[in-house]
Amino acid sequence: MLPLKDIRNGLMVAGWFVFLTFPLMVIKVNPVEKTIVWRWPNMLYVAAGSFIAYLYVKLAQKNKKAAILVACWTAYLALPLIRYFMYQDISILIWDTTTSIYAAVGAFHMILTLCLFHKHHILRKILSGIWLLFIGTPVVMLLAQAAGKILLPKIPAALHFLTPFIITIEHIQFWNWIRILWVALACYLLYSSLQTYLASKRNIMPDHLTNEPKIRWSQYLYKRPVYLPLLTFCSTFFLLFPHLFSTYQVNIMISALMYVVLGLGLNIVVGVAGLLDLGYVAFYAVGAYSYALLNMHFDLGFWVVLPIGGILGAFFGILLGIPVLRLRGDYLAIVTLGFGEIIRLVLENWNDFSQGPSGISNIDRPPLPGVDLSLEGSIVYMYYLTIVMVIFTIFVVNRLQDSRIGRAWFALREDEIACQAMGIDKMKTKLTAFALGATWAGMVGVLFAAKTTFVNPASFTFLESAIILCIVVLGGMGSIVGVIISALVLILMPEYLRAFSDYRMLVFGAVLVIMMVFKPRGLISSVRRTYTINDETL
Amino acid sequence: MLEVRNLDTYYGNIQALHDISLHVEEGEIITLIGANGAGKSTTLMSISGIVPPRKGEILFQGDPIHELPPNHIVSLGICQVPEGRHIFPDLTVAENLDMGAFLRNDKKQIARDLDYLYDLFPILRKRRHQPGGNLSGGEQQMLAISRALMAHPKLLLLDEPSMGLAPLVTRQIFDIIKKINQEQNTTIFLVEQNANLALKVADRGYVLENGHITLHDRADALLANKDVQKAYLGM
Amino acid sequence: MVPGIVAFTGKFFPHSFTLLRNVADIMDFFEPDYFIELLFSGLTKGAIYALIALGYTMVYGIIGLINFAHGEIYMIGAFTALIVSTVLSIYGFPLLAIFILAAVAAVVWASAYGYTIERLAYRPLRNAPRLSPLISAIGMSIFLQNYVLLAQTSDFQPFPALVPDFAFMEPVAHIVGSTDLVILVVSVIVMILLTVMIKFTRTGKAMRATAQDKKMALLVGINVDNVISITFITGSALAAIGGLLIASHVGQINFYIGFIAGIKAFTAAVLGGIGSIPGAVLGSFILGLTESFATGYVSSDYEDVFAFSLLVLILIFRPAGLLGKSTIEKV
Ligand SMILES: Nc1ncnc2c1ncn2[C@@H]1O[C@H](COP(=O)(O)OP(=O)(O)OP(=O)(O)O)[C@@H](O)[C@H]1O
């Protein structure tokens, strides 16, 4: 199936990577004790890995569908192996529920593979239906589980015969890995059904014969029948989240949601106004430390400091913005980076002011008037606060983009000179974007300090800025939905990769590169709103 | 010498050229005229390999070149003077000319060609140590043409050499184009807005409209053509 | 609340006066030995920054990308040198041979990494929106750091002293070390070689042409992809030399050294005007000297703060850096 040329090139690539990684992967020295360890197996792994990766990329270039299928199959087949090697778990070999589900997945998979290359349309639709059922089931079960958890204490004992059904779901541990499978398959299904959908909508003419730009799947998100149910589902999910998952999960979700807000804030600066800010975390730090310090010295509460944090953020934004916003693109980038580092280094070294690297602890959590919250309760409270913050941010950002100033930002991003010629005050417009972005960072900073009850400079490194920037770019620069999705993906991914703790940042970096190489315009390219001017009013 | 068959070229999903076919014989001057955005520059860029065609073939001296990288195409002897001249602004005039001979190794012949060009455009000799960016528009056009000639091309693609120049300078440049064609036997593919002038120096001409070739004839016949006169000659 | 304010301000103010350490230290201003020591440490620092900054500025000049992974190349160069020199010293090679072989290995592998990174992470993004390659570079930087962390170790590794103490340096050894001398000499030689290459060789000319006008470079027959690869390889080789020199100067390395050095070198490149090669060298020496004198005379805690403040100050007065051309950005 694969041409010989690809195999030969693959071998050459493998050889190159063996050479490339030779000193670092194979040799390990101990300069003190003067010993060398030669790790030859690593060489084999590198060779095999790069060879397979090369062939896979070649395959993907030729046939996208086949490549996705191969990925699904690999995930499917590799799971028991990974399970075995990581946990010494052989449960897959014993015939039980887990195994039967696993087998069912395999069978479906097989059918799909066979049918995929079959051009029969109806067959494919039926298959899609089956898949939808198959994937829908766990979602329904999940909701049932939640309902059961909440309702269980309230239902009369007579109805408890229902509970085994609900509770069994809780203790089956195969969820954890089967879910991964579901995610992979859901992705595949979404992809193929959207393909079918698009194909049915589009004219028969292949798209290279029309002059219209290709329809992007993201545009379907803006269609009513698609986004309404999706929105309902998502909002229910997020509202019920603390009741569905453990405190640990809720904590993770809170920080993911904070990054959503940070992403949306930076999106104003980078995505909308086109100003490359690499030191966004500085304003975040300003917010966090303003709550920490004001709380420590003056006992100011969360609700008082929240606006103060925002204002301080904006103040620092303007302070930095006035001198540096004249700089062009990449100069601005490095100056903001420098500013971010200055703030962090000052916090780290000025012990009397910020207590240095050890940070400030015992910051008050946000109080709920009249209620004494337990630890768990306060986390849930925090969760809802963050949700409110997210909604507020989305609302404001959305309104801003359609406003006069929002259009000025877009215009400025596209062409500065033309804008000035049309009478847009460049400096003021940029400064507004910069300050507004900083305001959000300041407010999330306060939220962050309140959530962790502890701040230290290590939370505000360049890596944070980089991650927030990645969220914006990966989301597709200027798209709100894109930013939300990519924030959730980028923040939750490393958390759930904790099982591979050592490898998670490695994978994170690789994912960034791969995403950019294969989707350079981000997940969702922003759809520009068009304004139609009524001829009669002119 | 050059044969273009059924070329389709796209920018992303936007098709700029539809089924273009044309041919250029050795020693000829041919011209391609058309309105703004007709796809003239795109045709040249497709030939040079900068915007490779999606469909169709380009044969140069019988060999297909439409899948070759641009540097390879240059090495075969096809040179282009792009629209807007594209002088390397920070290289001196002499260095700019030197870049034109980038793929050549025959030092002596290069020196002789340089002399020939300096004689052709004496102003360049005077300015040879100045950065290219400091020349005037007309001087830059002369430099751009000379730079392409330094490669000793068999086929010279010229994209709007008269753009932004005073009529007198334009005339001068066209005279030189003719001279190069006659003295060095360089084949010339001329793209022009100034259809009148172009058709006067050319042997044959093609008319391009919205990415389609609509007319092809001898230059004098095109000059006499009513439609061409109305659309491109302003008569 | 009032006691709070008093305590707050009380903690707040006295500190700023201790920035200038004390009166006795101020007297050091007039001690020539101390001054020369600082001068040389500043020059050494500047030379190292310059070696790294050149890679940044060359890559930026040619494809307009802030190559965040460049600091990691420097770190990989240092690690390769460490591994090779340790292996060789175990097998009992003489010091000079170790130094040369380690340098060669560092250069070879760092260049190989530079080349591979460009092929994998940047070349597919040649026509992508401006920020995409930047994110790719950040991803690459995170990846490489963790790759070295996992393949080698997270601890600081002692780096062998590859430069012996020269006898003729004995009288001034308390001011200028032998390593400083080697760093200065080597980096000056390398920079001269680079200048010659860029000014006079065919490749150098192709690089300059490509940096100025990519489309035209293609049209005169330059293989732009190759030129870009060569730029990455050259930049990486310089960074590797820098990595080797600084590692044997400082005496220890870990996977994280690339980050801060990279940021500083980039700062230096911007200071001088990014894209300009003399600018990068000038910027690096200014940065090195500023850091050295500021830490020597004012406070060592704020070394990086001085560096970045200098950057902000210079860019306020010269928005395109010291030797950069102030062009209007065209998008
Ligand atoms: N880089 C590009 N990206 C997208 N579309 C382009 C690009 N360059 C040209 N086009 C489109 O291709 C078509 C042909 O352009 P081309 O530059 O070939 O025209 P032209 O005939 O040279 O016009 P002119 O006389 O103005 O130079 C135009 O519709 C133009 O909008």
Ligand SMILES: [Mg+2]
């Ligand atoms: Mg044109």
